[in-house]
Amino acid sequence: MRGGNTNGPDGNLRKDVETALLRPNLTPWQRTFLTDIHARLERSGGQARLSDKQWRKIFEILGRPNNVIALPPRTVTAYPPRRQPSKLFRPRFGWVGRRLRWRLRNLAIGFLIVAAVALGQQVFNLGRGQFQSTPTSTRALQTQEFSVTDGDTVHVVGEATGTRLVGFNTPEKFSPQCEYERQLGERASSRLRELVAHGSIQLTKVACACAPNTEGTSECNFGRSCGVLQVDGKDVGSILISEGLAVSFVCGRTSCPPAPRPWCKG
Known part of the structure; x- marks a missing residue:
């Protein structure tokens, strides 16, 4: 969004x-x-x-061109400076106090080092396990981590552009060629939301069918990324096609044919 x-x-x-x-x-x-x-x-x-x-x-x-809208700049709020204790209330411990403070400081530093090493080891083990099991995919995405734009497009939270699901095409609900296509597009969107809400989800990013050096730009897929979405191990495109809410749409390595839209014929 x-x-x-x-x-x-x-x-x-x-x-x-x-x-x-x-x-x-x-x-x-x-x-x-x-x-x-x-x-x-x-x-x-x-x-x-x-x-x-x-x-x-x-x-x-x-009636305007599809200008690229820049995201608003993030507001960074600086934390206020820490207040230094008044000299009037600073305790005076003398030599014994300085030695005690020195020991406590060294103890605190040692504790922080041990905690940092333990935390780093846990992060390393977690990252290694994820890399070994799923090097190219985002696993176990929950429904709140992305939203459904329409039957063949989702938007991962935190990403500037959407993700076009490949291998199929669903009816348009935003720019339909007829009322039947709009109604079918709404049904496809609702069905995709239902699927991701009740299954184990795996979203895998794949390369888009774009001309060389254009992926990620407006010249390729409107700047969107591409992906394959599976629910309980089955591609959502195959599910929607089997239910009459989508048609097969296969692209080449660097280009796609015109998107099939058979819903308003006849």
């Missing part, structure tokens, strides 16, 4: 959406989509968190 900054490139996003809703040429799904976005902005005081796909659809409806 994007950060809290919902100002558009030319002004406040909420005002732009209100202006767009006055246009008579909006399609029903565009009006529904903008109304939902406006309601979220109203509830959050202009601080709604929007996905990459939602941003692209907003700019598409507003």
